[in-house]
Each structure stands twice: as C-alpha cells, then as structure tokens.
Amino acid sequence: MLGTILWSLRQTLKLRAHRSQLPPGPTSTKTGLARPWVYFREVSARHGDVALVPGLSSGGPTVVLGSARAAWDLLERRGAAYSSRPRFVVGGELLSGGLRGLMASYGPFWRRWRRTLHSGFMQRKSTSYRPIQRLESAVLARDLLVDPHGFRAHLERYAASVIVLVTYGRRVTDVASDEVVRCNIEAMERLTSVNIPGKYAAERYPVLKYVPAIFAPWKAEVLKQRQKDIRMYMGLLNDIKDKVARGVATPCFTTHLLEEQEALGMTDLELAYTAGSPFGAGIETTSGTLASFFLACVEFGHNFIPRAQEELDRVVGRDRLPTFEDMDDLKYIRAIASETLRWRPVAVLGGTPHASTADDVYNGMFIPKGSTIIAPLWTSKSPPTSYYRLFKPERFLEERDFPGTLGHAAFGWGRRVCPGMHLATASVNLNIARILWAFNVTPAKDEKGQNIEVDIFAFTDGFNSSPLPFPCSIKPRSAHHAEVVEREARQALTELASYEGKEEKS
Template sequence: MIGTILLNIGLAGALAYLTLLYPSLRQTIKLRAHRSRLPPGPKAGKTGIAKPWVYFRQLSAQYGDVVYVPGLSSAGPTVVLGSARAAWDLLERRGAVYSSRPRFVVGGELLSDGLRGLMAPYGDFWRRWRKLLHSGFMQRRSASYRPIQRLESAVLARDILADPGGFRAHVERYAASVIMLVTYGRRVVDVARDEVVKQNIEAMGRLTSVNIPGKYAAERYPALKYIPAMFAPWKAEDKVARGVATPCFTTHLLEEQEALGMSDLELAYTAGSPFGAGIETTAGTLASFFLACVKFGHNFIPRAQEELDRVVGRDRLPTFEDMEELEYVRAIASETFRWRPVAVLGGTPHASTADDMYNGMFIPKGSTIIAPLWTIHLNERDFPEPHEFKPERFLEDRDFPGTLGHSAFGWGRRICPGMHLGAASVNLNIARTLWAFNVTPAKDETGQDIDVDIFAFTDGFNSSPLPFPCSILPRSPQHADVVRRTYEEAVAELKTFKDSPVEV
C-alpha cells in the first residue's frame, strides 16, 4: 500500500510522506542539509567505556569547545561542550532551548518508570517537581537548615577525633544524617545499619552506574527495553523504601501536593531526590578535600589555619557566622569543587528543544548536550596547571561566567536545587577540619610519607576518590577538648530529633 501511495504523489511528496512516518528519517535529512555547519567531531562516538569523561576531554582537546558526536543515543546526536563559556552561553543564557532532557531508557524508564524529575523532559511534571525542590531548598529556606548542619558537623569532628582512620565513613554518616533530618526529620546514627539510608544509597548507586551516556545499547536501540529481564541483566531493580516524618521537606511536599496535583508516587520520588544530590556529592567532595590536604596541604593549610586562628581563635569551632571573614577557607572550598568535581559529566545531560546556531555552528533540535566538568574544570585557559590544588585562584579576578568561579552546580533551569545546602556543608566542615586537625600524609613502616594517587577515582555518573591513607591528628590538646565539648553540647540538642529506625 505504501508503494502505491509513493507512486501517486511523486518524489517530493513521497519524501514528505516518509518523513512523517519515520521522524528519524526527517532528522537524517535535516542533518545532511546542515552537514557543513555542524560542529566538528568524530564520525562516531565510542560506547561502553568506563570513564567517558576522560574520552570527552580528549574530544574537546582535539576538536574544540563544541563537539558533535553521533551514535551515542537513539534520541539524536550528542554535543559535548568543553568550556565554561560555551556551557554558560547555551545552558544558562539560552535555557529556554536547552532545559529539557534526552530519553533515558535504562535509568529513566526501566529503573524509574518516568517519575524521576531529574531525568524528566521539559513539561508540566518537571515544572511541578522543580517548584517543589526549589521552594524546599532555595537559599532562604536552606539557611533554616543550618542548625542541623552545625550540630551534625560537631558530631563529625568528634567522630574523626575518636576514629581518624574511619574518616570516610564519618563523612558519609554526616551527609546522610543531614539529608535525612532535612528530608524526613530523622537522624542517622549508623549508615551501615540504617535500612532507609542503605536502600536509598543502593538505589542511587544503581541509577548513577547506569545513567552514563553510551554505556548501554538500549540507549541507542530503545526496543531492547522490551527484552525479557532474564536476558537483560541491566534490568534488575529493587524496591526503594522511604520514610515520612514530621516538620521537614517531606511535610512541605505534603502541604503542596494538592495544589500541584501530584500523586503519592510522584511525591515519593521527589522526596527521594535530595539523597542523590546530598549524600554522594557532599561526601565525595569532602573526601576530595582530604585527598587535597594529603597531596598539597603543605601549600595551603598553614595559611588557612593562620586565618582561622585570627578570626575564630582557639576556644571554639568556626560557625556559619564566621564564614564571611574566612575568605581563604572559602577559596579552599571553591577549589575543592573545582579540582575534583563529583559530577564529572556535569550532571544529567540536557537536550535541545529547537534548532539553534552558536558561533556559526548548527546544533539540531533533539541533541543531547553534555557539559563534562572534568573538561570544563580542567580547561587550562581558565585554570592553569589544572591538576594542582590552588585556592588562590578564587582570590583573583578571573573572566569566568557566573558568580561562583566554578560550575559544580550546573546551569540554568536545571541548576542543582540543593546547591545552597551542599555548599554550606562543604564550607563549614572544611573550616572545622582545618581549625581542629592537621591532615598530612600517612607514614610507612620506615617513617616515609605514603604518596597518594590524585587520579584514583570511582567510575559511574558521580566519581569520588578511591580509598587512600592519611594522618589526621588534633592540632593541640586544647583543640581536641573544644571538639569534645562542642560534641557534648550538640548531642544534647540533637536529642530533640528522632533517630532513624535501624535494621534489627
């Protein structure tokens, strides 16, 4: 029948008819028409690689700040942005065009049933989700969570004092407890035994491990999602348990539920969103800070401690009220975000909703836009000697788009809703760690410093340091006493909160 229709309507009509039947054909014809104006790039993209951010940086070094990469996704071509300026110009200034999401067959559909706002395309559901997240974590609202962060930070300092070798576990507990308190109104005492936290971490681990461009063939061939699970191991999924409690982000969601017309399941997914943004990113960033202390601390810790002693003194821990005067400590936090960004791929990819031109290059509608922070934050034009840890960068006037001097929280309408909460945690804990402790290389059996590998990081959508040794000792007995005293005061205040139920 189709053949008869094509004979009757002629060549031009036949072409129009086929493009209606097959949208991908229409896309192919359009790309051929604009081939000469497409951004430079390889003939086909590589897939199945463990650390795609390394590959994307290689592409940017070879082809420039805007790279066209076909073949990574069924949704259309992929465009990789390799500079802060290109990312800002497109994702921030042209947010109306670049605020959607590409199709996520594995992470968005198979694992999340289309209910995860982080991966939702631009539309009514995403706008409702964004309104809830931003109203719950905007700057003024985030400031109300600072008492929680201050108290849990006091617990973290004491935990490190008592068990310095377990600093990674202590940092993770801090991040988990802050998010649980903010979201559900319950503390986390032991991450390993807390069933709600364990299941959320496991769920986020699965999501971030699959949500990598080009990792699965199903992203290029969506029909593979219908293969029975017994023949597709990447379909495995466990149920995520969620807790709901008193005055917290979840009660805010419940108060707004009717007005926004969101189902219980949509609300549950929204309540779970802070886990991905809060635990892994905060804990990973603080782990990178400790790594920087071991490798480069001799260059920046003395100056930071001089500032802390001058502003804070030796009789108390730093507080949020001190941060305005702790200019160098804030620069250390900014350099930590810059030096080893947890969201190495720049967060979840964006998608363009209209054809666009940028610096003479044609970016087609439906393109997946990736702005890898591993490329942007290591761009030598913006950050000379990018693998060196130099807080002084953030004390100088630099031509970098935006107000932060880095791009760790993303851009435009998809900027991280929890940025104020996360930045506050990182700044305060860096200040308190440097005030209370000397963080130096661990020693081997001969008394020599043990070197650390600043490139040994995990795979996955988020990347954090692999385990490494370090020495964490109190600066003096007086500093240790202050940490213990502040801890006792904090524990007394924290008794007003319920502990999260643990596994029996």
C-alpha cells in the same frame, strides 16, 4: 515505536541538509565507557569547544561542550532552548518509570517538581537547616578525633544524617546499620551506573527496552532495582504519613510535601520520588566533595593549610569551633571550599545531560533540535597536569576567567542547576573550616616513616565520581583543640537527642 522511527528519520534528513554547518567531531564513538569524561576531554582537545559525537543517544546527535564559555553561552544565556532532557531509556524509563524529575523533559511535570524542590531548598529556605548542619558538624569533628582512620565513613554519616534530618526528620547515627541509607546508596549507585553515556545499546536503539527481561539480564537487574526503589520511597512516605496522622511527625521536607500534595496534584508515588530527590543526591555529593578536600590536604596541604589556620586563629580564636557567622570573615576558607568544588566536582559530567528544544546556530555551527548536550567538567583543553592537577585556592581571591559568579560549575548549568546547591555549599564551607581549625591533615607514613604517596586521579567510575580509598593522617592541632571538639560535640548530641525519640526509632 513508530513515532521514534519517524523522529529518527527526520533527524537524519535534517543532519544531511545541514551537514556543512554541523560541529566537528569524530566519525564514530566509543561505547561501554566507564569514564566518559576522559574520552570527552580527548574529543574536545581534538575538535574544539563544540563537538558532535555520534551514536551515544537515541533521537538526535550528542554535542559535547569543551569549555566553560560554550556551556555558559548555550546552557545559561540560551537556557530557554537548552533546559530539557534527552530520552533516558534505561535510567529514566526502565529504572525510574518516568518519576525522577532529575531526568524529566521540560514540561508540566518537571516544572511542578522543580518548583517543589526550590520551595524546600532555595537559598533563603536552606538557611533554616543550618542548625542541623552545625550540630552534625560538631559530631563529625568528634568522630574524626576518636577514629581518624574511618574518616570516609564519618563523612558519609554526616552527609546522610543532614539530608535525612532535612528530608524525613530523623537522624542517622551509623550508615552501615541504617537500612534506609544503605538501600538509598544502592539505589543511587545503580542510577549513576546506568546513566553513563554510551554504556547501553538501548540508549541508541530504544526498541531494545521491549526485549523480555528473561532474554536481557541487564534489563532484569534494572527492573529489580526499580521495585526496590519503590518499596523504599513509599515506605519512607507512609512512615511520615503515619506520624502525621498520630501528631508525632517532626517538621521536614516530606511533611511540607504532604501539606501541599493536593495543590501540587501529585500522586503518592510521585510525591515519594520527589521526597527522595535530595535524599538520593545529597549524600554522595557532600561526602565525595569533603573526601576530595582531604585528598587535596594530603597532596597540597603544605601550600594552603598554614594560611588557612592563620586565618582561623585570627578570626575564630582557640576556644570554639567556627560557625556560619564567621564565614563572611573567612575568605580563604571559602576559597578552599570553592577550589575543592572546582578541582574535583562529584558530578564530573556536568550533571545530567541537557537537550535542545529548538534548532540553534552557535559560532556558525548548527545544533539541531533534539540534540543531547553534555558539558563535562573535565573537557578543558588544558592538560590535567595544570588545571586539574594543581589545587590553588588563591585563584578564588583573584580575577577569574570563568563565566558566572561561582568560579566553577560543580552544580551544573542554567535552569537545571542543582536545587540543593545552597545546602551543599554550606556543609562544605562549615566542615572545611572546622576540620582545619581542629586538625592537621597530612600524608600518612609507612613503616619507615616516609610519606605514603596518593594518586590524585584515582576516582570511581560512573555518572558521579569520588576518590577511591586513600590513607591520610588526621591529628588534633593540640590537646586544647581536642578538648573544644569534645565539649561542643557533647552539647550537639544533647540538642540532637530530640530527633532520636522512640517515634523516630520506630
């Protein structure tokens, strides 16, 4: 506690000494923000590409980057000084016990965690998961054919099954009845809800973490969730350890971690949380992105679906679903996927905030060591009526004024970029191709036969953001397309049966 006080005092003196060089910004900030990205966009529009916002975190100022260029210059080009994390009192310490690498500061634990995640999800390794994605994608297409109204549940099941197969070696056939998936969704909802900048006073005044839970209901809820998380992650790890001991484990990311545990120097609890990293992040991001794609189809599909289906018919034909091998020739489909990631990124705050580990000067502005750096993806100074309202895949077929090679920042920046980006991109590309090959996605009709309007800005609150429920019409392009979907789904389920043996069900 004394160390925190001394650090805050040093920061205050440093800020006073460099007052004339500090970035511009509001003199006070809003707290209890449900949708901070909206507030940050207002701050950037008023104060510029680099703005200082006081009172959001402990230990140092918060700097909001209001353009992709500023984020690239600092988080990518100067990544060595901007790859740490700020202190997360509620989400990192109270909820996670310092065991989530996502929120770990730059140091040995984080480097070990990062190296481990990359070994399981780097680009070359992620291609080995494509058979799973291909098979589950065929099942998703069948689910959309049989029950189009339940499309959100089908997207969640697909995303959950892929990530659970990759991580733990077993399928998910129904999200609602799968206790592990439901517990994980609850854990992620809690994590993303507590990580909203400015939500808890304890982030600004860390001494509040020591208030007994009996006098702090918010703390009691967080600690209760932490115990649930530990039981879930350790239960999953112990289940895999038991199967390994009996020689019946399906090779997966967790079996890889157990093989490398001694070399990694991780305890069982550290290993359990590490295995849970892709499990936690992969479901909401993939299903949320595909939900945004459906929303774009409803609102803008008349502009891009005909061109996409022409490309699919020309490259793929009518007698099979698209495959990963087709992707090099499906340039417009890839552009639609990239535009979806740009248009409505799930990690709307640009991922977990960064922290600077050295004093820096950028465009004449002083950024002190220990600053919290937020690069929200909604801080473009263009109003929502242009950049975030329009869905235009063609922008990815043209020269783009956006730094880097992706044309978007949906997976974050610099050394903290999402380790699962290759797996997620593959899922988004393949499923968009197959959905548009098999179906016409259009606005739902009311009882009078009129299109039901949707709100393209109606998204959930929290650290991650996905579309709120909306209606749409999903119909097969023809009876022949429906037959192909049914045929390939039957074959996929036959191949997936090996992941549903009694050992996996036990």
